[in-house]
Amino acid sequence: MQIDPSLHSNEDNYRVLTNLVVPRPIAWVTSLSQTGVINLAPFSFFNAVGGDPLYVVISIGCRDDGAPKDTAKNIQTSGDFVVNLVTEDLLGAMNISAADFPSTESELIAANLHVAPSVHAKAPRLAQAQASLECKLYHSQSLGTNTLFIGEVVMFHVADHLLGPRLQIKNFAPIGRLGSPATYCRTTDRFEVPRVTYAQWQKDSR
Numbered sequence: 001m002q003i004d005p006s007l008h009s010n011e012d013n014y015r016v017l018t019n020l021v022v023p024r025p026i027a028w029v030t031s032l033s034q035t036g037v038i039n040l041a042p043f044s045f046f047n048a049v050g051g052d053p054l055y056v057v058i059s060i061g062c063r064d065d066g067a068p069k070d071t072a073k074n075i076q077t078s079g080d081f082v083v084n085l086v087t088e089d090l091l092g093a094m095n096i097s098a099a100d101f102p103s104t105e106s107e108l109i110a111a112n113l114h115v116a117p118s119v120h121a122k123a124p125r126l127a128q129a130q131a132s133l134e135c136k137l138y139h140s141q142s143l144g145t146n147t148l149f150i151g152e153v154v155m156f157h158v159a160d161h162l163l164g165p166r167l168q169i170k171n172f173a174p175i176g177r178l179g180s181p182a183t184y185c186r187t188t189d190r191f192e193v194p195r196v197t198y199a200q201w202q203k204d205s206r
């Protein structure tokens, strides 16, 4: 079956897209408002898109009333944000932080979370997260009703128990988002597939 998005509602198209492009990693973003409120919210239109320099993207829509979300406003005004990664122990807190809290109220208190200072970003990082990426806003770009934010990663914070020799990350298992609105997956079922060179493939296929 073919599904032509031009013949369907935005809502249906969004559901199809977000049930096909899975699993999506979740950026659990801390950002700082102009009045000093620490905001926390999850975004699964998120990925790593550059290695040198290190770039990540998040894409933020509008609230139901058309107003910008707090995270988008804060990143535009402060010029930085922190992506905290969500492990299963933090899933309940992540879900609470996605509620439409007023701008004046920090999600941190409701979700029973604490922050630790960042090194370069004004926005603090989540103390309970096993890994966080401090990001400086590199560029923002309108994408229809969303805004795409490209952040340059300027500092990693990684829990000691995840680190092996030569910066090897061991057994980090953040959750992923499957179909929206509320299906998730674990990333603990793993397997290795060694890469092949073209020469190796030619030799093996003879």
Ligand SMILES: Cc1cc2nc3c(=O)[nH]c(=O)nc-3n(C[C@H](O)[C@H](O)[C@H](O)COP(=O)(O)O)c2cc1C
Residues within 6 Å of the ligand: 026, 039, 040, 041, 042, 043, 044, 045, 046, 059, 060, 061, 062, 068, 069, 070, 071, 072, 094, 095, 097, 098, 099, 100, 101, 177
């Ligand atoms: C797992 C998850 C992923 C989400 N991903 C996005 C996203 O990529 N873009 C977006 O605009 N909203 C996304 N949302 C909804 C926002 O988290 C929600 O609108 C939140 O209230 C925004 O908070 P803020 O106004 O404090 O920035 C997601 C929600 C959940 C639970």
